[in-house]
Amino acid sequence: MVKSPGRINLIGEHTDYNNGFVLPAAIDKFILVAIQKRDDDEIHLYSNEFKETAATTLQNLTTPGKQWPVYILGVVDQLQKARHKVGGFNLIVDGDVPIGAGMSSSAAVECASIFALNELFDLGIYKMDMVKMAQKAEHEFARVMCGIMDQFASMFGKEGMVINLDCETLKYEYVPIDLNGLTILLFDSGVKHSLASSEYNVRRQQCETGVNLVQKGEPQVKSLRNVTMPMLEKYVKDELIFKRCKYVVEEIARLQIACEDLKNGAMQAFGKKMFATHEGLKNLYEVSCTELDVLVDAVKNNPDVLGARLMGGGFGGCTINLVKEAAAEEIIKQTTEKYKQQTGKDLTTYRVAIKNGTAVLDENNY
Ligand code: GLA
Numbered sequence: 001m002v003k004s005p006g007r008i009n010l011i012g013e014h015t016d017y018n019n020g021f022v023l024p025a026a027i028d029k030f031i032l033v034a035i036q037k038r039d040d041d042e043i044h045l046y047s048n049e050f051k052e053t054a055a056t057t058l059q060n061l062t063t064p065g066k067q068w069p070v071y072i073l074g075v076v077d078q079l080q081k082a083r084h085k086v087g088g089f090n091l092i093v094d095g096d097v098p099i100g101a102g103m104s105s106s107a108a109v110e111c112a113s114i115f116a117l118n119e120l121f122d123l124g125i126y127k128m129d130m131v132k133m134a135q136k137a138e139h140e141f142a143r144v145m146c147g148i149m150d151q152f153a154s155m156f157g158k159e160g161m162v163i164n165l166d167c168e169t170l171k172y173e174y175v176p177i178d179l180n181g182l183t184i185l186l187f188d189s190g191v192k193h194s195l196a197s198s199e200y201n202v203r204r205q206q207c208e209t210g211v212n213l214v215q216k217g218e219p220q221v222k223s224l225r226n227v228t229m230p231m232l233e234k235y236v237k238d239e240l241i242f243k244r245c246k247y248v249v250e251e252i253a254r255l256q257i258a259c260e261d262l263k264n265g266a267m268q269a270f271g272k273k274m275f276a277t278h279e280g281l282k283n284l285y286e287v288s289c290t291e292l293d294v295l296v297d298a299v300k301n302n303p304d305v306l307g308a309r310l311m312g313g314g315f316g317g318c319t320i321n322l323v324k325e326a327a328a329e330e331i332i333k334q335t336t337e338k339y340k341q342q343t344g345k346d347l348t349t350y351r352v353a354i355k356n357g358t359a360v361l362d363e364n365n366y
Pocket residue numbers: 012013014015016017104146147148149150312313314
C-alpha cells in the first residue's frame with residue numbers, strides 16, 4: 001500500500017508553468033492505493049470513492065466513459081514509453097482528498113500509482129523522474145496542461161515544511177513554517193472545478209502568447225520568469241494578454257518577498273500578500289468565481305485573519321486562510337453563515353496540517 005497526500009499552496013499561483021516559483025506543502029489528506037501483481041497482462045482497478053471497477057490490458061490502457069482510471073493508466077503509459085517493464089496488476093484506490101476542491105486529488109492518485117508501480121516492479125526510478133512522468137500523464141491522459149507543482153508537492157512534501165520550488169531549475173528548499181498561534185483553514189466553495197473543461201489550458205496559452213510578443217524585441221526571454229513590467233508595457237499591446245502576463249510577473253515577484261516574510265516570521269506581511277494574490281487572480285488573471293470572492297470578502301476585514309485567497313487552478317474549489325488559532329472556530333462559524341446567506345450554499349471547512357509526501361504505508365507511518 002502506498003499513500004500520497006493532497007497539497008496546499010501558500011502563494012505562487014499559476015506561476016509553475018511560467019517557470020516561476022511556488023510555495024506548496026503536502027497535507028494530512030491522502031490518496032491510498034493497494035497494489036498486487038497479476039500473472040497476466042491485465043489491469044484491474046477498483047475505486048472505493050466511486051464504487052466502480054474498471055478493467056483493461058497493458059496494451060490498451062483505456063476505460064471508455066470513466067474518468068477516474070485515467071490518472072492511473074496515464075502513469076502506466078508513461079512508464080511504458082520510458083521502456084520500464086510493468087506487468088499486469090490489481091489496484092484499489094481510496095482516500096480522503098476531496099475531488100475538485102483544489103487540493104490536487106488527481107496528482108495524488110498519479111503519484112501514489114507511479115510510486116506503487118515503481119516498488120512493485122522494482123523499477124528503480126528516482127522520485128523527481130516519477131514527478132515528471134506523473135505530470136506528463138496529466139497532460140497526455142487527462143488533457144490538462146498543468147505545471148509541476150502538484151505532483152512535486154505530493155511526492156516531496158515534508159512535515160512542518162513548505163517547499164520553495166523554482167519551477168525553472170527544479171531546485172527546491174524546505175522552509176519551516178512557524179505556525180505558532182496560527183492555523184491554516186480551507187473553505188471549500190463546493191463549486192467543483194474541472195481543470196480540463198475550464199479555461200486552465202487557455203490561460204497557459206495566453207501566457208505563451210505574451211512571451212512570444214516580448215521575444216520579438218527581447219529574444220533572450222524564455223518565459224514570463226524573465227519578463228519585467230517595462231517589457232510588458234513595451235511589447236504587449238493586447239489588453240487581455242497584458243492583464244494575464246501582468247498578474248504572473250507580479251506574482252513571481254510577490255512570492256520572493258513572501259518567502260522572506262516567512263523566514264523572518266513576518267506572518268502579517270505574508271498574509272497581506274495572500275490577499276494581493278487573490279485580487280490579481282480575480283481581476284487580472286480572471287480565474288475566480290462569485291463563491292470564491294464571497295469567501296475572501298467574508299474574512300477580509302477580520303483582524304484575526306492574516307490572509308486569504310483562492311487556491312490552486314481556480315474557477316471553484318477552496319480558499320486558503322491563514323488565521324489566528326484562538327479565533328478559528330468563530331471564523332468558521334461566521335464564514336459558514338455569511339456563505340449560506342450570500343450564496344445559499346453550505347460551506348465545508350477543513351483544518352489542515354503539513355505532512356510528509358508519498359511513501360509506502362506501513363505500521364510506522366499509518
Ligand atoms: C493546478 C495545476 C498546477 C498549478 C495550479 C495553479 O493545480 O495542476 O500545476 O498551475 O493549478 O497554480
